[in-house]
Amino acid sequence: MAKVDFKKAKNITKAGAPVERDVNWTVEVTNENLEQLKSVSENPDLKVGDQVELEGQVFVKRMSFKASREASKAFEWDIDYEDVEKSKLKSVDSDQLQATQLLGTICEDAKGTPFFTSTQDVYDSDPSFIVALYQIADEVNNFMGKLVKKNSSETSSSENSSSTESVDAPLKKQSKK
Structure with missing residues (x-):
């Protein structure tokens, strides 16, 4: 293990520079985006209702402490003030969680x-675009926690394996109990 002098190693403790990633998604052609998609795809024959596969470059940064604090507001706790260890998670607003994770990590430049x-800007985006961005952001930040093997119910830990969700799909909003 390397020992560091924190006075001299401030850059090591920062979240780091964004990394460039390719993002691929499919968008449906609408009246509002028809002309732009014809131009971007260089396909003048596109019509409303067609599906267009798009690829772009985004930059993903490691989530900062401040951004992770914003994301944690998506969790609602039933606090046991007598014994904090016995506090229970009441609900998770997965929409808010994912939106704040993307807000805190997706960048347009280096x-x-x-x-x-x-x-709200995240909420207003095309769902297929958000799913594609979330997968890329998760690769950099590991939002989902321990790795889940695709096409298998095995996880790197047997504890709580029944509550593990697929990395291919965004979290579903849990209802309040």
Whole structure:
């Protein structure tokens, strides 16, 4: 294990520079995006209702402490003030969780300029685009925790394996109990 002098190693403790990733998604042609998609895809024969596969480059940064604190607001706890260890998770607003995770990690350039300006900006985006971005952001940040093997119910831990969700699908909103 390497020992560091924190006074001299501040850059090691930072979240780091964004990394470039390719994102692929499919979008449906609508009246609103028809002309732009014809131009981008260089396909003048596109019509409303067609599906277009798109590829772009985004930058993903490691989630900062501040961004992770914003994401944690998606969890609602039933706090046991007598014994905090016995506190129970009441619900998770997975929409808010994913939106804040994307807001805090997806950038439009290597400087770290945020791609989204607000969680509402994420909510207003095409679902297939959000799913594609989330998969890429998860690769960098490991939002889902321990790795899940595709096409298998095995996880790297048998504990709580029944509650593990597929990395291919975004979290589903849990209902309040």
